[in-house]
Amino acid sequence: MKYMLLIYQNPAAFQALSEEERNVVFADVDTIMKELTESGEWIGGDGLADPSQTKTVKVRDGVPAVTDGPYLEAKEHLVGYCMFECENIERATEIATRWPDARYWAVEVRPLMSAAGTEM
Amino acid sequence: MKTDAIVEDLLRRLAPQVLGVLVRRHGRFDACEDAMQEALLAAAVGWPEEGIPENPRGWLLTVADRRMTDQLRSEQARRRREDRVAAEVPADSSFAPAPGDDQSPEHDDTLTLLFLCCHPALSPGAQIALTLRAVGGLTTSEIASAFLVPEATMAQRIRRAKQRIKATGIPFSMPAEAERVERLRVVLHVLYLIFNEGYSASSGPDLQRADLTREAIRLTRAVHRLLPDDGEVAGLLALMLLTDARRAARTLPDGALVPLAEQDRSLWNGEAIQEGISLVTDALSRTPVGPYQIQAAIAAVHAEAARAEDTDWPQIVALYELLERISPNPVITLNHAVAVAMVQGPRAGLDMLDSLDGDDRIARHHRLDAVRAHLFEMAGDHAAALSSYRIAARRTTSLPERRYLETRAARLTERDRHI
Numbered sequence: 213m214k215y216m217l218l219i220y221q222n223p224a225a226f227q228a229l230s231e232e233e234r235n236v237v238f239a240d241v242d243t244i245m246k247e248l249t250e251s252g253e254w255i256g257g258d259g260l261a262d263p264s265q266t267k268t269v270k271v272r273d274g275v276p277a278v279t280d281g282p283y284l285e286a287k288e289h290l291v292g293y294c295m296f297e298c299e300n301i302e303r304a305t306e307i308a309t310r311w312p313d314a315r316y317w318a319v320e321v322r323p324l325m326s327a328a329g330t331e332m
Numbered sequence: 333m334k335t336d337a338i339v340e341d342l343l344r345r346l347a348p349q350v351l352g353v354l355v356r357r358h359g360r361f362d363a364c365e366d367a368m369q370e371a372l373l374a375a376a377v378g379w380p381e382e383g384i385p386e387n388p389r390g391w392l393l394t395v396a397d398r399r400m401t402d403q404l405r406s407e408q409a410r411r412r413r414e415d416r417v418a419a420e421v422p423a424d425s426s427f428a429p430a431p432g433d434d435q436s437p438e439h440d441d442t443l444t445l446l447f448l449c450c451h452p453a454l455s456p457g458a459q460i461a462l463t464l465r466a467v468g469g470l471t472t473s474e475i476a477s478a479f480l481v482p483e484a485t486m487a488q489r490i491r492r493a494k495q496r497i498k499a500t501g502i503p504f505s506m507p508a509e510a511e512r513v514e515r516l517r518v519v520l521h522v523l524y525l526i527f528n529e530g531y532s533a534s535s536g537p538d539l540q541r542a543d544l545t546r547e548a549i550r551l552t553r554a555v556h557r558l559l560p561d562d563g564e565v566a567g568l569l570a571l572m573l574l575t576d577a578r579r580a581a582r583t584l585p586d587g588a589l590v591p592l593a594e595q596d597r598s599l600w601n602g603e604a605i606q607e608g609i610s611l612v613t614d615a616l617s618r619t620p621v622g623p624y625q626i627q628a629a630i631a632a633v634h635a636e637a638a639r640a641e642d643t644d645w646p647q648i649v650a651l652y653e654l655l656e657r658i659s660p661n662p663v664i665t666l667n668h669a670v671a672v673a674m675v676q677g678p679r680a681g682l683d684m685l686d687s688l689d690g691d692d693r694i695a696r697h698h699r700l701d702a703v704r705a706h707l708f709e710m711a712g713d714h715a716a717a718l719s720s721y722r723i724a725a726r727r728t729t730s731l732p733e734r735r736y737l738e739t740r741a742a743r744l745t746e747r748d749r750h751i
Contacts, residue, residue, distance in 0.1 A: 213729075214480075252457070252489030255481055297481060299455070328532035329732035331582045331589050332702055 214255065214297045215304040218320040219313050221291040223262055226316075237312040244310055248296050257294025288317050295324065339379045342388060343372050344550075347469030350392045352441020355504045358400055361448065362494035365466050367403070371396035372469055442467060443558050444506055446551075449493075450519040451502050458493035459522045460529075465490055468547050478544050479529070516559075520568050520624065523552050527572050531579075532730075545576050556611075563619025566611050567628045573608035574631035577601040589736045593640040605635045623659040626651050645674040662694035666703055678711035698727035702737060709744065718744050 226234070248254035268283045269276060282289060291313075298304055304321045311319045347368060354364040371392045385391040449462040464470045464478075476486035507515045530544025552569045559565050581595035590596075612628040619625075630651045637643040652668035665688060673681025685704055694700050705720035721741035725734050 249484075249488065250492070252485055252492055255485055297457075297485070299457075323729045325729050325731050325734070327587075327731055328529075329589055329728075329730035329736070330532050331578075331595075332591050332699075332706070332733070332736065 213300065213304075214295060214324040214326070215301075216293055216295050216322050216324055217257075217304075217308055217311065218290055218322060219292040219294075219311065220288045220317045220319065221313050222287050222317055223289060223291065224287070226291075229316075240310065240312040244307065245294075248307070253296045253298050255295040255297055257292065259292040260290060263289040263291075335380045339376065339384065342384065343375055343392075344469040346389050346392055347372060348442040348445045348467045349389060349440060350396060351466060352445060352504075353393060354396055354400065355441075357397075358404075359504075360498075361466075361504060362498055363400065363403055364396070365494065367396040367399035368392075369465070369471070370399050373471070440554075440558060442554050444504060446519045446555065447507055447515055448497065448502060448504055450515070450522045451497070452515075452518055453500050453502060454493050454496060456522070456525060458489055458496070459518070460526055461486060461489045462493045463522055463551070464526065464547065468551060470547070516562070516564075519555070520552075520564060523548050523555070524568060524572075524624075526551075527575075531575060545572070545579075548572060549576065561619065563615040564622040564624045566615035566619070567622060567625030570608040570612035570615070570628035571624055571631055573604045573611070574628060574635055577604035577608065577635065583732075587732055588739075589732050591736075592634065595640075597638065597640075600635065605632075608632060609635065621654070621658070623655060626655045626658075630655075643674070645671055649675050662688050662691050663699070666694065666699060670703060670706075673707050673710065678707040681707045682711070696727065698724040698733070698737075701727060702733075705737070705740065709740075714744050714748055 229237070245254065245257075263282045264280075266280070266282045268279050268281060270279075271277075296304070296307065298307070301321070301323075308314060308319045308321045313319055350371065351364060351368045354368060355361050358364055374395055375388070375392060379385070379388075445467050446463065449466050450459045454462065461475055461479075464475045465472065470478075472487050472490060473483045475490075476483040479486065506512070526544050527548035530546070530548060533544070549569070549572050552565070552572060556562075556565045556569050577600050578592075578595060580601070581597065581599035582590055584590060608628065609632045612625055612632055615625050616629065630648055633644050633648050633651070648671045649668070652664065652671055655664050656668060665684065669681040669684035672684055682704065685700065685707070688694050688700055701720045701724035705717045705724055708714075708717035708720055718741055721737050721744070725737035725741065728734050728737065
């Protein structure tokens with residue numbers, strides 16, 4: 213089963229962390245990525261630029277409106293994602309509990325939809 | 333067949349034979365497997381241009397052997413540089429054929445290799461990947477695209493599986509008689525998983541993935557040729573053929589799923605059905621019964637009905653009762669309940685489903701809600717059906733299944749609006 217890990221963060225609060233705390237976050241992420249790559253579970257992932265770099269696009273009655281900033285107003289934002297394939301949801305959740313952002317904010321584990329299906 | 337297809341077919345057939353000889357000659361499954369892949373690649377590139385050599389198996393062996401020799405030499409040189417004893421290559425492991433290598437081309441290592449690749453010490457994912465590469469002769473990139481993961485991910489899974497074989501010292505030999513039945517069960521399960529991966533994907537535009545069904549059938553056919561008296565091998569092959577026979581009818585051109593009862597049966601593959609039916613009939617008449625044979629027999633009963641309403645449901649109920657006795661699991665109960673509903677009415681089917689609510693393996697699975705929805709609809713309880721369809725649609729992780737379930741739900745509300 214393929215899962216996506218959605219990583220949430222409060223960018224302002226992250227900046228307020230000490231250098232040492234931030235280094236631990238980066239090191240933890242490196243460790244998990246290395247482990248998932250070696251186990252053949254890692255599929256891919258990226259960090260996202262700061263929410264302030266977002267363009268939100270809405271089309272109403274065929275007219276597009278483009279505004280600066282995120283769609284949802286919140287202090288916490290999606291700051292990155294990664295995808296992996298593992299045996300079951302227990303393993304996926306276990307990976308999520310070690311993701312450092314889960315200690316400060318939250319990460320979500322979401323199963324990916326697949327194009328496969330069987331007749332009922 | 334075009335030359336490329338002929339070459340590919342030949343290479344895939346020879347792959348396990350060549351690998352078997354290499355492993356017996358050199359030991360070291362991991363390195364031999366790499367050498368075999370390189371030889372396959374060289375042949376796939378060269379043969380369509382230069383023509384197929386007179387002795388293709390010998391050609392592959394020579395090329396793969398040369399790779400092995402090169403690799404062993406460079407490893408020896410490296411060890412010397414590291415000032416260590418080159419103990420790994422004993423003096424007598426000469427590169428001349430060892431006894432037993434000069435066997436006839438008919439000799440087939442396919443089974444031994446399958447047992448190795450499907451060793452219980454490996455995870456299912458590793459078993460599948462390794463089987464497709466070492467026995468099926470597929471490249472890592474082909475396997476990766478079949479499973480929709482990056483090539484690097486699949487390469488790492490294969491590398492790890494090979495490391496594990498090396499580390500645990502799994503031998504390249506037939507399992508002892510006592511454990512052979514159990515080990516064969518694992519092999520068949522891996523082939524079944526490969527088939528399912530391809531079959532469930534054949535609804536979408538992923539033709540690459542649909543090739544997995546063909547590959548699973550090809551490998552199962554090879555096992556059946558080697559073990560013609562094993563009823564479960566025959567049963568699995570029959571089940572695959574009978575299931576795959578419905579391929580053209582199970583989706584609309586836009587990818588929408590068509591349930592069994594609504595399929596255009598003229599699109600079913602009659603040839604595959606005939607072969608499947610005769611395989612399972614023969615197996616049931618002369619070998620001990622097993623789960624694959626019963627599942628194939630159920631598929632055969634469906635295949636024999638010219639129209640959905642001609643289906644011999646009482647016989648299907650009897651087969652599910654037998655299947656539940658010898659290999660009970662909640663998915664079988666689910667299908668059994670559908671058959672019971674067709675014979676005794678939807679309420680009897682719904683009553684059977686209640687027993688699954690306490691079963692953690694399936695209680696929150698979309699299939700339970702989907703079956704319940706269909707049975708409520710059959711019973712005329714549209715409100716309950718609608719609610720179950722919607723729950724099922726939210727629980728499935730399959731796009732075509734979600735679309736199908738949402739469509740069923742929408743049809744119900746549509747119909748009720750018109751009454």
